[in-house]
Amino acid sequence: MDEAARVAHEMRLKRDRRERNGRILKHLFLITVSCVMLYPLFWLLASSFKPENEIFGSLTLWPSQFQLDNYTKGWNALPISFTTFYINSAIVTVLSVIGNLISCSFAAYAFARLQFTGRSFFFALMMMTLMVPYHVVLIPQYVQFLALGWVDTYLPLVVPRFLASDAFFIFLMVQFFRQLPRELDEAAMIDGCSPFKIYWSIILPLSLPAMGTAAIFSLIWVWEDFLAPLIYLNDIKSYTVPLALRLFLDQEGQSAYGQMFAMSVLSLVPVVIFFVLFQKLIVRGIATSGMK
């Protein structure tokens, strides 16, 4: 083995070692942070197995006795079973997510990729809707939906989402769409593609990370949305999961915190599953957008 090869080999070894050490350090760091991040979840989980009077009295995380009561009883503790609440939440959430993705990506495409009169004016209006504190528009909105006869239906929760009511997603997608090279549209335009074709076959496929992110946020926020269902749904049979969770608590009287925690834990399950499935979309983004 000549000298040069030996030095090269040693350097490679050294680099590998350094990288391995770096990886271990990184893992150690991430694991520590994970523990801090997860503590509250453990706490919630532990509390959901505790008897009611142990949740507040003791600081120890571990329940003195594990009991599944909160889960088994909690599911049917309310006049309506949680099965119904889950179905309701699923209907509202699926429709809302679809609505958000379609309508917001439409609007974002127009703002990010098309030239038109009034673009910055409309963009400013759109941003303004993000800034309005929603508690003051609650009542005018309620009056409006009441006049339409929509109160006590899911329409006030779903229809606005098909009309791009959530400017957050528009702005998010705009920022990502603007990052795509302009030559893409130009080339497609020369090939005779319609704007819709460009949106559908070029912009969307290249924006999977953004769309995946939007889908995740949209799902989580709608699933956890509490205020709109509170205001617009009257019949307990139409309640969504977050609304049902509030039925457990009576600050002024008898509450069932244990059952509420147990049902809260269960309510996280669909969201976590969706998160794990959809984050793949964000990862897959590299393969497709690494084309430039």
Place this chain on the structure above:
Amino acid sequence: MRRFLARNAPAYIFLSPWLLGFFLLALGPILASLYLSFTRYDMVSAPRWVGFDNYSYMFTRDRRFWKALEVTFTYVALAVPARLIMALGVAMLLDKGLRTIGLYRAIFYLPSLLGASIAIAILWRQLFEANGVVNQVLAYFGIQGISWITNPDTSLYTLVILAMWQFGSPMLIFLAGLRGIPRDLYEAAEIDGTPRWRQFTRITLPLLAPVIFFNLVLQTIESFKTFSSAFIISNGTGAPADSLLFYTVYLFNEAFKFFRMGYASALAWVLLIIIAVFTAIAFFTSKYWVHYENERD
């Protein structure tokens, strides 16, 4: 006219759902709240026009309005940078290399899933009380902690920590942005022997700028409007001693607890203007530091 249509029609078609939603559903309530801000409105009887009374009362006589502004500005100034730096740092750690990143990503997002639920309120009180977990940890290092969450001088910081801890959404957006940066740029830099931090300032930051800008603007807006966490942790009161009297908590109580929807609407419009000014500044300065691919020449 024909040319106008030909130029604008596709855009307006794409924009039509938003236009419909904005003009039919959103605009009315917004204008209504503007009108209500010039009235006295208790939500039971009809609103009564009072001109600028609400606004002048706010600026000249309402001590709690100023307190709410102070609390909110302090929070925004601390929570926004803290959360963004946290989110960006973790996103960059997770972006490259490790095979288990999917797991970490899920773990780091979990706190954000808990949002501002009642469980968080109870937990936060238990963590930061006099003999809570935080002080138990501090005791290891010989530090005698106080009851952070019920001390008016420190309670706001526990909410800043909550904001930092729930960095999931900006992190995810940063990650999505990092994924959009072509790998070959880094490979080329590596071959050229460009050091890591240079790669960060020369490649990552400029290409991530649109996403950083998005997170900055959105987090600022959201932080000004912070409601749920403060509301739930203080049982809706802004206690102790108004140290958690966030602007929107004050606004909510004025509207729904004290039946002053007119005054609350005026409060809302003042907040709207404050946020709008900050957003406008962000957009104005973005010309100098945010460059978009489709506008690069």
Place this chain on the structure above:
Amino acid sequence: MKMTRRGLMSTMGAGLAASTLAGVPALAQARSIRHYWWGNPERDKRTFAVIDTFQKAKTDIKVSGETIGWGDYWTKMATQTAGRNMADLVQMDYRFLFEYVRRGALKPLDEYVGKSLMIADFDKGPIDGGRVDGKLYALNIGSNSQVIVHNTRVFKEAGIDTDLINWTWDDFAKSCETITSKTGGKVKGSDDLSLMIEVFESWVRQNGREFYDKDGKVAATVEDVASYWQFWADLRKKDVVRSKDKTVILDIPIVESGVAVGDTAMSHYWSNQLVGIQAAAKDKIGAAMVPHKKGGQPGQFIKPSMFMSLSRDAKDVDAAIAYMNAWVTDPAITKILGLERGIPASAKVREQLAPGLNEVEKVSVAYFNAIASKVGPLPLPAPKGAGEVRDAFMRIGTDVVLDRASAKDAAATFVGDAQAIVERAL
């Protein structure tokens, strides 16, 4: 997320159809009323059972029950009020009754009394609690009174044998000291009630004044407030009440109160909450009166814990009154309701319920009987803005608790602020 466009459209269609269906009122029945209350799992179960029972008897009336927890109840109520879409019958709380009545959101019930609302033989005092400016706006569906909830085990172990119905503030303070020293400080005597305006109200009345006079002005004096806050400051100094860190958390949920957690031996509550506290506490609890002032007037009073009110937006008033009447008179229904919302105002109903009471319920009934002769009259109806005054009391009192202001200075601030709040609300 691969979905054909047609598939998407049909899902949307089906979903929208399903969602609108949920909101279509049943057309088969001609008459329908809405009943809105704040609840918890137990109360909701009982109330829906009542609705079932009622509908079986009156098949032509459909009642839709709407419920949510206390914290969210008032937000939704305000929104529905603003939209002129209140439920026909709404549950009311003493604190909010005046705010809603004075703004014209409720209809008086007087014209139905004796005709379709058969409450002539009910106790007069509790029924009058629903009167504002001479008109009956709210039907008492349960009474309560203030109560010093205490841990009977700790009391026994500390050897406290004071007469808990007739005791004075001095006895109370001494008991706090005894309990704290006997338990070695592990259990403090009492929760710090500095910020409870409900207890302070009794304090003022013991001094011979009402908190609000008949014109709705603040009648409580700076000395009243200062002496009250000073009383607690002295106990804090002796370290015989709960830590100030807990005190300054306002409107703390029952489960976090000192008695429930085991930090203290006494807390202040309303008697209909005894069941809830017992469910959260490890030891057996007992009921004591708010301490008296030596040689003072009676301060404590019995008030309606919950009301049912007819809203301004009620359409089928006759159906609503029929339902309301059944609530307080139909034996099948009153049996389901039990004491859950408080002590019924009808002697007949109380008799009917007596044999079936559980242990805590017995405590609350016995307590009620014991205090009957010791309480004062109901205070005058509160003016608009009383809710905000309550908040101000807690907020300004916090400064005293945290030693950021003297009791005297803070009391002056409070009385001034309270007066300003009431005037602004006019």
